Amino acid sequence: MKVTADRSRCMAAGHCAISAPAVFDHGEDGLVVVLDAEPGEDQRRAVEVAENLCPSRAIALLDASAAAPAQGAPPAG
Numbered sequence: 001m002k003v004t005a006d007r008s009r010c011m012a013a014g015h016c017a018i019s020a021p022a023v024f025d026h027g028e029d030g031l032v033v034v035l036d037a038e039p040g041e042d043q044r045r046a047v048e049v050a051e052n053l054c055p056s057r058a059i060a061l062l063d064a065s066a067a068a069p070a071q072g073a074p075p076a077g
């Protein structure tokens with residue numbers, strides 16, 4: 001999965017770094033910093049919590065599988 005955080009929307013509320021400290025932190029300005037833009041599946045639940053708690057909807061979780069085009073099965077023959 002891929003994770004993005006829009007610093008232009010961040011209000012420095014801090015929920016993300018508390019919910020998923022392996023993925024998010026704060027810069028010196030207090031705004032979100034993504035530590036790991038492609039975290040493993042073991043971080044999915046924590047990132048989902050951070051995404052849901054973020055009051056400015058700055059965090060987005062993008063499924064890697066959604067970005068890859070599906071391959072069709074070869075015709076049976």
Ligand code: SF4
Pocket residue numbers: 005009010011012013014015016017031032050053054055056057058059
């Ligand atoms: S939870 Fe949202 S508003 Fe708060 S620091 Fe993280 S990205 Fe910014």
